[in-house]
Amino acid sequence: MTTQAISITRIAKVGSYFDWRSWVFWLIMAVWSIPLLWLMSMSVRYNEDILSVFEIIPSRISFRAYAEFFNDPLWYGALINSLSYTTMNMVLSVAVALPAAYAFSRFTFSGDKHLFFWLLTNRMAPAAVFLLPFFQMYQALGLFDTNYAVALAHMLFNVPLAVWILEGFMSGVPRQLDEMAEIDGYSFGRFFITVFIPMIRAGIGVTAFFAFMFSWVELLIARTLTGPNAMPLAVQMATTSSATGLDWALLSAAGVIAIIPGVIVIWFVRNYIAKGFALGRV
Numbered sequence: 001m002t003t004q005a006i007s008i009t010r011i012a013k014v015g016s017y018f019d020w021r022s023w024v025f026w027l028i029m030a031v032w033s034i035p036l037l038w039l040m041s042m043s044v045r046y047n048e049d050i051l052s053v054f055e056i057i058p059s060r061i062s063f064r065a066y067a068e069f070f071n072d073p074l075w076y077g078a079l080i081n082s083l084s085y086t087t088m089n090m091v092l093s094v095a096v097a098l099p100a101a102y103a104f105s106r107f108t109f110s111g112d113k114h115l116f117f118w119l120l121t122n123r124m125a126p127a128a129v130f131l132l133p134f135f136q137m138y139q140a141l142g143l144f145d146t147n148y149a150v151a152l153a154h155m156l157f158n159v160p161l162a163v164w165i166l167e168g169f170m171s172g173v174p175r176q177l178d179e180m181a182e183i184d185g186y187s188f189g190r191f192f193i194t195v196f197i198p199m200i201r202a203g204i205g206v207t208a209f210f211a212f213m214f215s216w217v218e219l220l221i222a223r224t225l226t227g228p229n230a231m232p233l234a235v236q237m238a239t240t241s242s243a244t245g246l247d248w249a250l251l252s253a254a255g256v257i258a259i260i261p262g263v264i265v266i267w268f269v270r271n272y273i274a275k276g277f278a279l280g281r282v
Helices: 002-017 020-043 047-052 064-071 073-106 112-124 127-141 147-171 176-183 188-199 201-217 220-225 233-239 248-279
Strands: none
Touching: 020 248, 047 248, 064 073, 064 248, 073 147, 073 188, 073 201, 073 233, 073 248, 112 147, 127 147, 127 220, 147 201, 147 220, 176 188, 188 201, 201 248, 220 233, 233 248
16 A cells, blocks of 8 residues: 555656646747847847858857947937836826825715726827827927926826726725724825835836836837937837948847846836736736
8 A cells, every 4th residue: 555655656746747737838938038039149149140140059259239339329328218218207107196096996976987987098099199299299398309208108108007007906905994094193195105005015016017118118109209319229229220231239239138127127026916917907
């Protein structure tokens, strides 16, 4: 009996190594990683090798593209512009959405459901619909070709999404907490900042992540509302060419650098994103 039990245990252990779900997962990860690994490989190769030789592992390695990226004010300036307006948009979107989401989660007023739906319709509309109004308005206000223009324009799409996500997290906080804080003598501002916000920090993390990523990867609005002074990295990559053609190694290096901020943000909010999926708001 003991020998049979040991045999069954060994078979179970062997079977665990050949679990088809783990194999499917690693297969998907391998396929997904191919473009990323190929991009990294191109960024450390010579242009002539990229265009003439098919190599999985580069025979010649050069970091010329990365050095040129950080030595050229046009390229690293575009990176700074992207980080500037993306961070600005993320902070402003969360700051505006917090009180709005609290109102939707705690109060009932005439037309609240219709207003909430109207906010989401702004998020559903194509970005091209708002290009002409934004362009003319910013030209009149003197905001064209500034980081403020892109940050404020992206708020039109990020604030509705932020309100929707935060409202779900806030609705999960019992309303009795508000009443207890009022009985204890807390002002609304003190209660909201010191008690309520820490309880929904997971929702704030998820909201900040989505606001950052939308603003970071968005191209159409950023390209329309910026010029040479505030050109973001995505626009710089999309419009770069020279008399000799495209610098494939430099563009690949810029692509690798453009991925890094998103990876950093995901690393810091990964646990909050998992909680957001669990709550059904993401």
